[in-house]
C-alpha cells in the first residue's frame with residue numbers, strides 16, 4: 232500500500248474519528264470508552280502538546296486517513312520524565328496488515344528522537360495480542376503486567392507494559 236505519512240492537521244479530525252470511534256464502540260482493543268465528536272477531535276489536535284508527535288497515514292490518493300499514531304509526554308508535573316513518551320496507534324479495520332502501522336512507526340521514531348525523546352512507553356491490553364505483536368516487531372519489550380488495571384464493561388483486564396529505547 233502506498234502511503235503518505237505527515238503530521239496531523241485539524242482537517243484530519245473527521246478521518247481520525249472515523250477510525251477511532253468504531254474501535255471504541257467495539258470495546259476490544261482500547262480502554263477508551265467514550266467516542267469523540269469531530270469538534271472534540273479538532274480541539275484535541277489544536278491543543279496537542281508542542282513536544283508531542285501526532286502522525287496520520289493517508290491512502291495513496293491522500294483522500295482518506297487510514298491510520299494515526301501519537302506520542303504524548305509521559306507527565307507534565309515534573310521534568311524527570313521529559314525523555315519518555317506514551318505512544319498509541321490505530322489503523323482502520325479495512326487497512327490492517329498492509330504496513331500502515333509500520334510506516335507510522337518509522338516516521339514517529341524519527342520525529343520523537345528529534346524532539347528529545349529517548350524512550351517510548353505504552354500500556355496494551357493483555358487481550359490484544361495483535362497490538363502486542365505489532366509493538367514487539369518494532370523493537371518494544373514487555374517489561375511487566377499491571378494486573379486488573381482496566382475494568383471494561385465490568386470485566387477486569389490486565390495491561391501489558393511495553394517500552395522501547397529510541
Ligand SMILES: CC(C)(COP(=O)(O)OP(=O)(O)OC[C@H]1O[C@@H](n2cnc3c(N)ncnc32)[C@H](O)[C@@H]1OP(=O)(O)O)[C@@H](O)C(=O)NCCC(=O)NCCS
Nearest residue numbers: 260320321322327328329330331332333361362364365368
Ligand atoms: C495493532 C494495529 C495498530 C496494527 O496495525 P497494522 O497497520 O495492521 O500493522 P502492520 O501491517 O504495519 O504490521 C506490522 C507487523 O506487526 C505485526 N502484526 C500486525 N498485526 C498483526 C496481527 N493481527 N497478528 C499478528 N501480528 C501482527 C506483524 O509482525 C506485522 O508484520 P507482517 O504483516 O509483515 O507479518 C492495528 O491492528 C489496529 O489498529 N488495531 C486496533 C487498535 C489497537 O489495537 N491499537 C493498539 C492499542 S495501543
